[in-house]
Amino acid sequence: MLSLTYSVGSRVGYFPNVSRNVLKRFSSNKTRTNLLDLLRKRGLISQVSAPEEVLVSKVQNGDKLKMYCGVDPTAKSIHLGNLVPMMLMLNFYVRGHDIVNIVGGATGAVGDPSGRSTERKTMSIDTRLDNVSRITTQLSRFFQNGLTYYENKYKSNDDENKNTGVYTMTNNYNWWKDVKMIEFLAQYGKYIRIQSMLSRDSVSARLSSQGSLGFNEFTYQILQAYDFYHLYKNENTTIQIGGNDQWGNITAGIDLINRVEQNSSNVKKNPPFAITVPLLTTSNGQKFGKSAGNAIFLDEEINTAYDIYQFFLNTTDADVERFLKIFTLMPINKISEVVEKHNDAPQLHYAQSVLAQEVTELIHGTKKAKDAKTISRVLFSNSTITEDSKELIRIFSGARILKQASQGSDLTTLVSELMQCSKAEAKRKVVQGSVYLGPDRVRLEKNTSDWIQYLIGNEVLLIRIGKQKCFVVQMTQ
Numbered sequence: 001m002l003s004l005t006y007s008v009g010s011r012v013g014y015f016p017n018v019s020r021n022v023l024k025r026f027s028s029n030k031t032r033t034n035l036l037d038l039l040r041k042r043g044l045i046s047q048v049s050a051p052e053e054v055l056v057s058k059v060q061n062g063d064k065l066k067m068y069c070g071v072d073p074t075a076k077s078i079h080l081g082n083l084v085p086m087m088l089m090l091n092f093y094v095r096g097h098d099i100v101n102i103v104g105g106a107t108g109a110v111g112d113p114s115g116r117s118t119e120r121k122t123m124s125i126d127t128r129l130d131n132v133s134r135i136t137t138q139l140s141r142f143f144q145n146g147l148t149y150y151e152n153k154y155k156s157n158d159d160e161n162k163n164t165g166v167y168t169m170t171n172n173y174n175w176w177k178d179v180k181m182i183e184f185l186a187q188y189g190k191y192i193r194i195q196s197m198l199s200r201d202s203v204s205a206r207l208s209s210q211g212s213l214g215f216n217e218f219t220y221q222i223l224q225a226y227d228f229y230h231l232y233k234n235e236n237t238t239i240q241i242g243g244n245d246q247w248g249n250i251t252a253g254i255d256l257i258n259r260v261e262q263n264s265s266n267v268k269k270n271p272p273f274a275i276t277v278p279l280l281t282t283s284n285g286q287k288f289g290k291s292a293g294n295a296i297f298l299d300e301e302i303n304t305a306y307d308i309y310q311f312f313l314n315t316t317d318a319d320v321e322r323f324l325k326i327f328t329l330m331p332i333n334k335i336s337e338v339v340e341k342h343n344d345a346p347q348l349h350y351a352q353s354v355l356a357q358e359v360t361e362l363i364h365g366t367k368k369a370k371d372a373k374t375i376s377r378v379l380f381s382n383s384t385i386t387e388d389s390k391e392l393i394r395i396f397s398g399a400r401i402l403k404q405a406s407q408g409s410d411l412t413t414l415v416s417e418l419m420q421c422s423k424a425e426a427k428r429k430v431v432q433g434s435v436y437l438g439p440d441r442v443r444l445e446k447n448t449s450d451w452i453q454y455l456i457g458n459e460v461l462l463i464r465i466g467k468q469k470c471f472v473v474q475m476t477q
């Protein structure tokens with residue numbers, strides 16, 4: 001098994017030998033903002049388990065909290081839906097709280113039935129291990145970039161947040177590999193109640209529908225419950241975060257902790273909590289994610305920084321303010337200013353361009369966000385192109401949208417290749433005057449193979465075809 005303790009930068013570590021149940025306080029006694037209220041206003045909180053007032057008072061007291069969120073290695077990459085709970089964690093992290101990610105090397109082998117009407121297909125061990133390693137890297141990078149984005153853009157405005165949180169990445173296989181079945185059942189079995197297991201939505205929904213449920217998926221909630229218990233007991237992790245579909249699994253953990261620890265004074269002082277985020281859905285109400293097949297992934301081998309930029313640039317006016325609150329760390333008062341400016345001229349999509357820029361920067365860093373903005377300007381605006389050919393080739397090939405053609409071919413052939421249409425159709429487009437060439441967007445009405453006058457740096461051709469399509473083509477000799 002891979003060693004799955006992943007370290008990036010000074011704030012990311014493996015589980016240190018923390019002294020058990022010592023609550024650290026990182027602020028003076030002054031009254032702090034109720035972070036939970038703020039996060040609710042950002043649309044990042046759906047449910048908080050009782051007693052919420054205890055959690056609120058800890059936050060307002062300035063207690064340092066420690067929370068975790070798990071992801072199963074069911075795909076090569078995490079996606080924008082998974083980022084919703086991670087954004088909740090990032091909001092805590094940048095304010096100095098400690099956060100933990102679990103990649104489910106053990107749970108991923110069993111399969112979570114939550115929110116699914118059918119059984120999961122079995123995955124090969126090699127694929128699962130590869131997914132574990134990729135997701136480990138993606139999550140660690142996300143929190144590292146997220147912290148940099150916050151520190152560069154917003155930290156100085158926020159004088160309550162002077163503290164540093166610790167980020168920990170781990171794999172639940174690390175503890176499950178040593179758990180022995182007989183010992184586990186003897187020690188914990190009596191605390192796990194069958195009635196509660198049967199009543200969880202993930203189980204009852206499957207039992208009352210046609211879809212069958214294997215013993216593996218039925219017992220999944222025990223694994224996640226024990227993870228929470230393990231982190232609570234050994235690492236002082238008192239909060240578990242997840243999407244709303246995880247409520248049953250998370251509260252299974254709270255039940256287990258409360259039963260096993262019923263005689264401990266610590267559980268009264270530091271009770272375990274669940275916080276869930278709303279599930280991000282598409283306009284037709286489907287959960288945004290892998291199963292629905294509409295995911296945008298963080299792995300650049302699947303979706304580039306420019307894909308993410310484009311996705312957010314296409315956000316509807318109805319969603320843009322909500323997404324600014326969920327997917328960025330821009331303060332709410334600044335978001336209101338952006339929305340106000342946007343509403344003066346919605347056709348300019350100002351709020352969408354701010355959103356696209358912010359999220360791309362948060363996920364992929366300043367340079368890639370700047371490149372994505374350049375691509376968008378080159379392709380969709382009529383402003384002068386100041387980049388030289390080398391820069392255009394670098395940026396467009398990085399986004400995997402640089403086209404190649406030979407300077408020996410003619411315009412009709414090029415249009416037919418780019419538009420994947422017949423030569424007759426391409427010819428029609430040319431003679432109708434729907435093709436524009438070069439940085440000055442010169443309109444052509446006849447075929448040509450005389451490219452030189454239109455090329456940037458003798459090698460890059462900008463070609464616009466109709467209103468929607470624009471390409472950057474590297475013209476080889």
Ligand SMILES: Nc1ncnc2c1ncn2[C@@H]1O[C@H](COP(=O)(O)OP(=O)(O)OP(=O)(O)O)[C@@H](O)[C@H]1O
Nearest residue numbers: 071072081082084242243278279280288289290291
């Ligand atoms: N659309 C979404 N909105 C909010 N949270 C989400 C969304 N999709 C996934 N999550 C959350 O991300 C975390 C990890 O999810 P998980 O690994 O199960 O991915 P998934 O896309 O839900 O997978 P699958 O589609 O295979 O069920 C969970 O807490 C889950 O609730």
Ligand SMILES: N[C@@H](Cc1ccc(O)cc1)C(=O)O
Nearest residue numbers: 070071072104107112224227
């Ligand atoms: N069950 C979670 C992943 C997870 C795995 C282990 C945990 O301890 C917590 C969460 C999901 O499928 O999204």
